[in-house]
Amino acid sequence: NAGVMQNPRHLVRRRGQEARLRCSPMKGHSHVYWYRQLPEEGLKFMVYLQKENIIDESGMPKERFSAEFPKEGPSILRIQQVVRGDSAAYFCASSPLRADEQFFGPGTRLTVL
């Protein structure tokens, strides 16, 4: 049973470009969470999704950021018109049930030039 997969592992974008981060949860997991980690800081919750539904997006910036978890395929975190302040590690986690332990992916390190 493969763990949580994230790709790409490293992503470099220029200011103003779009970044798409993908997360494939563990098999049988229908709950996906996205977190952002700035250098030397802890993880900050961004959004919690179940298949085709956004459950809690209270940690998402109001503009430029969006997330989806379609019926088929991976969850996508999309950042439009990236700025230097978006440079961070973005982690995805999944769980089989809401209250269960979350299993983390390896993260995507976004660098905005």
Place this chain on the structure above:
Amino acid sequence: AQKITQTQPGMFVQEKEAVTLDCTYDTSDPSYGLFWYKQPSSGEMIFLIYQGSYDQQNATEGRYSLNFQKARKSANLVISASQLGDSAMYFCAMRGNTGGFKTIFGAGTRLFVKA
């Protein structure tokens, strides 16, 4: 509001000795879960241990144990017989089991194990 506080930015421990990493929390949820994660220099997040707020006994997983003191709202991680491979960042986290679904993380403690 929920809050996790880790007051030790860095800790040193001698190999084979035990070390305690502090974590205090604040929440209004009657039911919640507490987690510890390890983040080595490679960057991945590794789950270590979980404690439910209604669990009667402190959680243990191998060399890791969680010293849960509910009245004091503390959930300290104890690592026994430290190994060089334990050198990493350690994050305490909490998720309320009612209402919101967020997991919030502390700022982390960097542990250095000395040979």
